[in-house]
Amino acid sequence: MVPPTSPxxxxxxxxxxxxAPAASPAAPPGRRRTRLFALPEVRWAALxxxxxxxxxxxxxxxxxxxxxxxxxxxxxAAGGWEPGWAGLQALRGRTLDVDLLMVVAAxxxxxxxxxxDGGLLIVIFAVSGxxxxxxxxxxxxxxxxxxxxxxxxxxxxxDGTQEGVPVAELRVGDTVLVRPGERLPADGTVLExxxxxxxxxxxxxxxxxxxxxxxxxxxxxxxxxxxLRVRVDADAAxxxxxxxxxxxxxxxxxxxxxxxxxxxxxxxxxAAVVVATLALLAVPLAFGADFTSTLxxxxxxxxxxxxxxxxxxxxxxxxxxxxxxxxHGVLVKSAVAMERLASVTRVxxxxxxxxxxxxxxxxxxHLLPAGGLDxxxxxxxxxxxxxxxxHPLGRAVVAAARERGLRPPEAREFDSVPGRGVSALVxxxxxxxxxxxxxLTGACPAVTDAEAEGRTAVVVEVNGEPVAVLxxxxxxxxxxxxxxxxxxxxxxxxxxxxxxxxxxAAARVAAEVxxxxxxAGLLPQDKVAAVREWERAGDKVLVVxxxxxxxxxxxAASAGVAMGRAGSDLALESADAVVVRDExxxxxxxxALSRRARRLVVQNLVIASVCIGVLVVWDLAWxxxxxxxVAGHEGSTVLVGLNGLRLLRExxxxxxxxx
Numbered sequence: 001m002v003p004p005t006s007p008x009x010x011x012x013x014x015x016x017x018x019x020a021p022a023a024s025p026a027a028p029p030g031r032r033r034t035r036l037f038a039l040p041e042v043r044w045a046a047l048x049x050x051x052x053x054x055x056x057x058x059x060x061x062x063x064x065x066x067x068x069x070x071x072x073x074x075x076x077a078a079g080g081w082e083p084g085w086a087g088l089q090a091l092r093g094r095t096l097d098v099d100l101l102m103v104v105a106a107x108x109x110x111x112x113x114x115x116x117d118g119g120l121l122i123v124i125f126a127v128s129g130x131x132x133x134x135x136x137x138x139x140x141x142x143x144x145x146x147x148x149x150x151x152x153x154x155x156x157x158x159d160g161t162q163e164g165v166p167v168a169e170l171r172v173g174d175t176v177l178v179r180p181g182e183r184l185p186a187d188g189t190v191l192e193x194x195x196x197x198x199x200x201x202x203x204x205x206x207x208x209x210x211x212x213x214x215x216x217x218x219x220x221x222x223x224x225x226x227x228l229r230v231r232v233d234a235d236a237a238x239x240x241x242x243x244x245x246x247x248x249x250x251x252x253x254x255x256x257x258x259x260x261x262x263x264x265x266x267x268x269x270x271a272a273v274v275v276a277t278l279a280l281l282a283v284p285l286a287f288g289a290d291f292t293s294t295l296x297x298x299x300x301x302x303x304x305x306x307x308x309x310x311x312x313x314x315x316x317x318x319x320x321x322x323x324x325x326x327x328h329g330v331l332v333k334s335a336v337a338m339e340r341l342a343s344v345t346r347v348x349x350x351x352x353x354x355x356x357x358x359x360x361x362x363x364x365x366h367l368l369p370a371g372g373l374d375x376x377x378x379x380x381x382x383x384x385x386x387x388x389x390x391h392p393l394g395r396a397v398v399a400a401a402r403e404r405g406l407r408p409p410e411a412r413e414f415d416s417v418p419g420r421g422v423s424a425l426v427x428x429x430x431x432x433x434x435x436x437x438x439x440l441t442g443a444c445p446a447v448t449d450a451e452a453e454g455r456t457a458v459v460v461e462v463n464g465e466p467v468a469v470l471x472x473x474x475x476x477x478x479x480x481x482x483x484x485x486x487x488x489x490x491x492x493x494x495x496x497x498x499x500x501x502x503x504x505a506a507a508r509v510a511a512e513v514x515x516x517x518x519x520a521g522l523l524p525q526d527k528v529a530a531v532r533e534w535e536r537a538g539d540k541v542l543v544v545x546x547x548x549x550x551x552x553x554x555x556a557a558s559a560g561v562a563m564g565r566a567g568s569d570l571a572l573e574s575a576d577a578v579v580v581r582d583e584x585x586x587x588x589x590x591x592a593l594s595r596r597a598r599r600l601v602v603q604n605l606v607i608a609s610v611c612i613g614v615l616v617v618w619d620l621a622w623x624x625x626x627x628x629x630v631a632g633h634e635g636s637t638v639l640v641g642l643n644g645l646r647l648l649r650e651x652x653x654x655x656x657x658x659x
Contacts (some may be wrong), residue, residue: 041082045123045130048079052119059116072115079126080106104274105306108299117303150220150239154185157229167236174232180225187239188230190215195226195418196391208392210418210435224391226418273305280620297619304615304629313604316644321597324653329581330590337576339601340559341594343540347487348531348553350545351499351509354563355484355584356474358546360392362400363455364471366446371467376406378468382460384408385424385431389416393458396472397433421459432461440466454505473505479584481513486588488514490595491542498527500549527553544587545575561587585657592656597647604640611636 055071080103087100109118154170155177156163162177167185170176175191178184184197196208199221208224211217217230219239236242281298285291318335325332332338352358365375373381383401386394387408401408411424411431421434432439436447439459446469450457458470488494496517497510506520519530527543531553534541543550543557554560554574562575563582579586615632618624646652 039130041126041130044078044082045126048075048126049123051075051078052123055119056116068115072110072119075119076106076110076122079122083126105302108302112296112299114303150236151183151185155179170232170236172232172235176230176232178223178228178230180223180227182223184217184219184221184223184230186219186230186232186236187234188217188232190217191229191231193226193228195228196224198222198224224418225416273302276305277302297623300624300629301616301619304612304619304624304632310605310608310612313608313640313644314601316641317597317600317604317647318644320645320647321593321652324647324649325577325586325590325593328586328589328653329583330577330579330586332577332590332594334576337559338594338597340540340576341542341561341591342598344542344559344591345491346493346534346539347491347495347542347544348498348527348534348557349484349495349515350543350550351497351501351506352474353546354544355477355480355497355509355513357477358474360396360456360472361475362396362470363473364450366450366469366471368444368446368466368468370465371462373462373467375468376404378460378462379404379470380406380408381426381429381431381462382433382458382468382470384411384426385414385422385433387411388414388424389422391416391422393456393472394422394433397458397470400470429462430464433458434461435459436469444469446471452504454502454508473508476509476512477582477584483584483588484513484515486585487591490588490591493539496530498522498530498543498553524549524552528556531557542591561590589653589656593647593652596652596656600644600647604643607643608636608640611639 051071051074055068055075058068058071084100084103087103090100103122106118106122109115150167152167153164154167156165156170157175157177170186176185176188180195190211190213192213194210194212197211197217198208199218211228216233217228219236219242277298280301281294284294284297315335318338321338322332322335332341349355362379365379367373367375367378371378379397379401383398383406386397388411389395398408409427411426413425414422415424416422417434417438420438421432423430423432425431436444436457436459439461440447444459444466447457447459450469450471453471453473455471455473458472459466460468460470484495494514494516496519497506497515498519499506500522501520503518503520506518510516510518519526522530527550531541531543535558540558542559542561543553544561544563545551545554546563550562551574554562559577560575561577561579563579577590579590611632615624615629619629
């Protein structure tokens, strides 16, 4: 139903700039992606880990110190210099960084011969810092890549001539020419022409929207095969696509309350350990104690008080849950993301591509009394006329015929008009397929019924007589009703549908999956406003979506899950988790798994705190032998680690799926 030419296209005008943008139909913007080892944090962490892994077997195997000593030194230097330098810089601002404490603890362990403990501590923190740097850079890349949706240049019409100019030079009131297959360079109003606009990046609607004179269009959306003259209504920096970028950057830069709380505790803990260690060293020396034994006791305290067990108390359950979810097609980006998923109390779901598959299909064929044809014949004729069309609705008609095993006859004299439909000569019959407004002169109950159900009505006309109405909708994703019910049980509140699609289509899908609260016709900023409204009321919101238009809400929410198979780059980067296989049931499953991980984290923190507390009190009140201190410290670390690894079992995912 998309034409190769448009009757409203303007005649060619002289072009001053031969570098004016050429049509690039459907070509997606280039994806900006920082390479893994392009980041210095990743390179240093990899070097530190490699040196540690080489030194470990030599050390444990009894090799001489000259064999493993330089490797441990390389491990300490590669992994410790950056957090150590950052910690020193923080000290200049009168802030005590826990990374500096870890480097000091690792150095203290090495000073009394515990090279293995110190090296492991260095590697843990180096790898953690590298992952954080990589996640931050990838998000920045995806935000920058979004701007590629809008073309770099535009064709501006001035006094009957065409001039290729950078988009940044466009001003409000300028008129631009948008050729078939090009992306729109600016937000504006159509002055002349008719076409279909694929604006899924802005509104999330799965089908191209017909536009004509007076309609509003957005930068970055994809023009069909009609030619348009558009008046620019907003500067490039004020376009909808630019505002989406700004909202994602703003939301991503905001620290969660949990993160702020952890940073505050981190400061107090670090300060307490440093003060206590210095006191254990300075006070006895002031009273004439032996330097070697005093240093040994202070270093023992530094080791047993170091938060290795606390770090491992938190990470194994979360990382085990991440690994288990990954085996079942859900990629959770970090331990912080898994922790966020555990706290959600309300869920907001997108419609197109999330609850539905995001592809049109013919749901029903309504025969009209005057046609005298059966369903298969009407559908075969429509498919024959649509066979050469590139419009999504046309492809849906052809797919429906093939699903029934029909072979459309050969069509000749194919023609298409934007927003109206296609026509062809099929087996001696004049067949037209298009919108009710173009092919019907009066009311039609079948059209009314289809549109009342939120479906798109397509009329089939043979030899000037309407013979059938095809009801086209978006196919519901398998397992969507069960996923909605499971999310309601987990959070205690029914999910809400947030969509840019029209109200009737949204209501139909909501009724099919069991959602009672629907907000339709939303732009990206409206979705963000809804999320912030709920969070101001005290809710922790989980947003599930797949498109660029969902990305600001995914970033603004407490947690976000993206449907990954057809999801946009920005949605995938903004979300905390990605459902690779597009299985709706995976969303409540990963939430349930995250809650189990949180319970294990609490258990482990209790175990780690008790063990560290006992060892510290023992060292302070009596004399804790260094071997016993190391054994107790490492024993508590192993204990909490094994407890957290329970979530690696297959039964953990089965239990989560049944939640």
